Amino acid sequence: MIAAVHLPRPLLPDMAIAAPGPGDEHWEALNSFELVLLAKSGDDRARDLLIERYTTRLQRWAHGRLPASARGGHETHDLVQDTLLQVLNNLQKFNPRHEGAFQGYVRTILANRIRDLARKWGRRGASDPIEGDELPGHGVSPLDEAIGAETRARYEAALNRLRPEDRELIIARIELGLPYKELVDMFEKPSVSAVTMAVSRAVVRLAQEMSHA
Amino acid sequence: MHEEPSDPQLLSIAGSISDREPVDWDDLRRQLPADQAAVVDQLRFVESVARLGEETPASWGPYAIVGEIGRGAFGTVYRAYDSQLHREVALKVIRPVHPGAPFDPEHALDEARRLARVSHPNVVRVFHADRIDDEVGMAMELIPGDTLDALVKQRGPFSANEAALIGMDLCRALAAVHGSDTLHGDVKAHNVMRGAGGRITLTDFGTSKDLSRQQLRLDGDFAGTPLYLAPEVFKGAPRTIASDIYSLGVLLFYLVSGTYPVDGATRTEVGRRHDQGGARRLLRDVRPDVPDDFVRVVEQALAEDPQARYTSAGAFEGALSGVVSRSPSLTRVRKPALLVAGLLLLAGIAAFVAPWRDRDGRGPDGGVTVVSEPPVSTPTDSYLVDAAVYREVDGVDQRLEPGARLSIGDRLALHLHTSVPAYVYVVNEDDMGDSYLLFPIKGRTDTNPLPAGTAHRLPGSRANEQLSWQVTSAGIREHFLIFVTPEPSPTFDRLFGSLPAPALDAPLAVKIPGPAVDTLRGIGGLVATTVHADQGMRHVPAYSTALAPSEETAHGLWVRQIAFENPPPR
Numbered sequence: 079m080i081a082a083v084h085l086p087r088p089l090l091p092d093m094a095i096a097a098p099g100p101g102d103e104h105w106e107a108l109n110s111f112e113l114v115l116l117a118k119s120g121d122d123r124a125r126d127l128l129i130e131r132y133t134t135r136l137q138r139w140a141h142g143r144l145p146a147s148a149r150g151g152h153e154t155h156d157l158v159q160d161t162l163l164q165v166l167n168n169l170q171k172f173n174p175r176h177e178g179a180f181q182g183y184v185r186t187i188l189a190n191r192i193r194d195l196a197r198k199w200g201r202r203g204a205s206d207p208i209e210g211d212e213l214p215g216h217g218v219s220p221l222d223e224a225i226g227a228e229t230r231a232r233y234e235a236a237l238n239r240l241r242p243e244d245r246e247l248i249i250a251r252i253e254l255g256l257p258y259k260e261l262v263d264m265f266e267k268p269s270v271s272a273v274t275m276a277v278s279r280a281v282v283r284l285a286q287e288m289s290h291a
Numbered sequence: 292m293h294e295e296p297s298d299p300q301l302l303s304i305a306g307s308i309s310d311r312e313p314v315d316w317d318d319l320r321r322q323l324p325a326d327q328a329a330v331v332d333q334l335r336f337v338e339s340v341a342r343l344g345e346e347t348p349a350s351w352g353p354y355a356i357v358g359e360i361g362r363g364a365f366g367t368v369y370r371a372y373d374s375q376l377h378r379e380v381a382l383k384v385i386r387p388v389h390p391g392a393p394f395d396p397e398h399a400l401d402e403a404r405r406l407a408r409v410s411h412p413n414v415v416r417v418f419h420a421d422r423i424d425d426e427v428g429m430a431m432e433l434i435p436g437d438t439l440d441a442l443v444k445q446r447g448p449f450s451a452n453e454a455a456l457i458g459m460d461l462c463r464a465l466a467a468v469h470g471s472d473t474l475h476g477d478v479k480a481h482n483v484m485r486g487a488g489g490r491i492t493l494t495d496f497g498t499s500k501d502l503s504r505q506q507l508r509l510d511g512d513f514a515g516t517p518l519y520l521a522p523e524v525f526k527g528a529p530r531t532i533a534s535d536i537y538s539l540g541v542l543l544f545y546l547v548s549g550t551y552p553v554d555g556a557t558r559t560e561v562g563r564r565h566d567q568g569g570a571r572r573l574l575r576d577v578r579p580d581v582p583d584d585f586v587r588v589v590e591q592a593l594a595e596d597p598q599a600r601y602t603s604a605g606a607f608e609g610a611l612s613g614v615v616s617r618s619p620s621l622t623r624v625r626k627p628a629l630l631v632a633g634l635l636l637l638a639g640i641a642a643f644v645a646p647w648r649d650r651d652g653r654g655p656d657g658g659v660t661v662v663s664e665p666p667v668s669t670p671t672d673s674y675l676v677d678a679a680v681y682r683e684v685d686g687v688d689q690r691l692e693p694g695a696r697l698s699i700g701d702r703l704a705l706h707l708h709t710s711v712p713a714y715v716y717v718v719n720e721d722d723m724g725d726s727y728l729l730f731p732i733k734g735r736t737d738t739n740p741l742p743a744g745t746a747h748r749l750p751g752s753r754a755n756e757q758l759s760w761q762v763t764s765a766g767i768r769e770h771f772l773i774f775v776t777p778e779p780s781p782t783f784d785r786l787f788g789s790l791p792a793p794a795l796d797a798p799l800a801v802k803i804p805g806p807a808v809d810t811l812r813g814i815g816g817l818v819a820t821t822v823h824a825d826q827g828m829r830h831v832p833a834y835s836t837a838l839a840p841s842e843e844t845a846h847g848l849w850v851r852q853i854a855f856e857n858p859p860p861r
Binding site: 253255275281 | 311331
């Protein structure tokens with residue numbers, strides 16, 4: 079697992095952005111990086127929009143990483159929103175270079191929260207079941223079931239050793255499944271083919287890194 | 292660490308993962324040099340992470356998705372939970388390769404229909420199939436265990452004896468498949484599961500086809516895995532029973548050697564080596580230590596000329612059984628002619644029981660046969676029967692599925708319910724050939740006929756004690772034979788009356804060390820559990836049979852056999 083959060087050096091420390099007018103279409107046109115900058119300057123609407131955008135995206139991601147008993151619709155939703163609020167309340171500590179970096183940062187915080195939850199679940203044990211319908215394998219997350227806890231830990235460690243952009247590309251495309259088009263803007267790449275190749279290279283590097291562990 | 296990866300093949304795999312396109316990992320691993328194999332293995336894990344990012348459905352139809360078991364170009368197999376029947380299933384969801392890709396739901400449903408035609412303990416059972424939008428789902432039996440391929444990779448090659456026994460089970464499975472006018476078409480080690488109790492199960496009918504509808508395909512009939520594909524199929528001939536038998540021969544070759552008779556990195560290369568002839572490996576060359584008979588049997592299945600192979604799965608099984616019976620280490624298991632089979636033969640009713648007793652007297656792991664012509668008078672009225680075997684755990688009866696693993700000391704009971712007064716006979720027989728009449732037991736008050744409309748728990752009770760049958764020793768595999776007839780049967784009274792009955796509070800063989808354990812009988816004991824006045828039967832029986840979720844309608848004699856694993860303690 080990731081033991082520490084990588085905080086990249088701000089490339090544009092004094093970058094500022096003006097909030098658009100009241101029309102929704104103007105706000106929708108802003109990318110998440112711009113929203114982060116606005117939220118940092120205290121704009122509540124930017125905060126709300128960020129929460130709205132990232133909740134759906136991260137809820138799906140978290141669903142596959144939580145033990146079955148802890149991934150009901152409400153639990154996953156609440157966990158993701160809590161995490162986003164935590165991140166947004168501490169935005170002053172974070173200077174993202176681009177949107178992918180912000181996304182990677184949120185994902186890392188969320189992964190840590192899930193790890194803590196899983197530990198807590200492990201301590202509860204089978205004699206202390208969570209209420210409601212229980213499915214077999216309730217204590218294991220789908221990811222652990224798919225690749226095993228040991229491989230998952232190796233994956234996380236290798237991911238953490240990658241260059242920030244490689245890690246963020248993998249989070250955005252492999253983990254969150256964002257479309258290439260979105261990644262072009264997010265990572266400031268010249269074209270879809272450029273970002274496609276960048277993802278492929280990042281994936282090979284990750285696998286090489288995992289095989290060295 | 293930060294040099295740019297440039298290997299085109301690795302980048303291509305990474306691209307497929309990123310695009311969520313199916314990757315044939317086994318094929319890839321074989322093609323890539325060894326130094327890249329480790330990276331490919333890790334890429335496979337990355338693919339699993341990528342798949343997780345896809346929306347794994349929380350449910351499909353009436354099934355709650357628990358997790359993913361595997362996926363391929365066809366779709367995905369999930370571990371799912373049937374909330375109606377309270378059991379886990381393997382749910383295969385077949386869908387277009389990508390949105391908008393050509394997809395024929397009827398073709399996908401055909402797989403389920405063909406599988407539903409086959410009823411055999413060595414063939415995976417299909418419970419339900421349905422179409423939802425552009426997806427077809429098949430709920431099948433979930434078999435905890437490993438594929439034979441995984442076992443070879445984990446533990447190395449099998450012994451010839453073990454492979455022959457597995458081969459016999461698979462021959463029976465194939466005989467049932469072919470008998471239902473179906474070709475499996477992809478018999479391989481990946482598609483055979485060995486369950487925790489040792490049960491061998493043939494799975495994946497994705498490339499099966501109807502024998503009755505021989506389609507001529509101009510593009511060849513290449514479905515199936517190249518390494519297991521018969522040479523004539525490479526030359527354009529359609530797949531036949533002979534090609535299934537060839538594939539089973541390859542499987543046995545692989546089980547004992549970890550290699551294939553004709554190898555190659557690609558389909559074209561395997562086809563070319565078939566053409567060359569000389570590139571074919573002989574089993575004797577790769578396993579000089581296996582018995583000659585085993586080599587001969589496998590090589591015949593692998594004959595280039597389809598006519599020179601076994602004419603049927605049954606003939607192949609017969610040849611394999613000859614190998615097994617001559618094997619000293621297995622003689623003891625195969626030797627006994629099962630007593631009950633003999634008794635039934637004497638009574639002239641073997642024909643009715645034949646579907647569930649093979650010629651060696653070994654029965655399948657479970658199954659139900661409703662026999663229409665009993666050795667008793669044939670009543671015209673039908674009646675209902677529900678029966679299931681339970682294991683008592685801490686005073687609570689838990690239902691046993693066919694193939695469940697028993698241990699010495701286990702307490703067993705039969706829950707039975709009939710809609711008419713019934714004469715019931717329960718016989719236990721193990722693979723050592725020891726047989727017991729478990730019910731009725733002379734001298735006990737619970738006896739035939741059993742009253743109708745009552746939930747009976749056999750063997751019955753004594754004063755305030757509930758009796759159970761107890762496993763007193765290892766018996767390899769325990770067969771329960773249950774006979775129910777609404778009419779009295781002097782024939783059965785005479786036949787079964789000669790069998791020994793279990794003794795009350797018999798000592799457990801677990802205390803006896805060494806080989807003596809194997810010589811003792813299986814379920815030879817009868818034990819009692821005190822039932823408190825307000826307790827009654829603590830578990831309300833589900834009264835469902837192993838193969839049918841609801842009670843069965845019977846006419847005349849009703850016979851059921853269910854088998855459990857009872858291996859010697861290690």
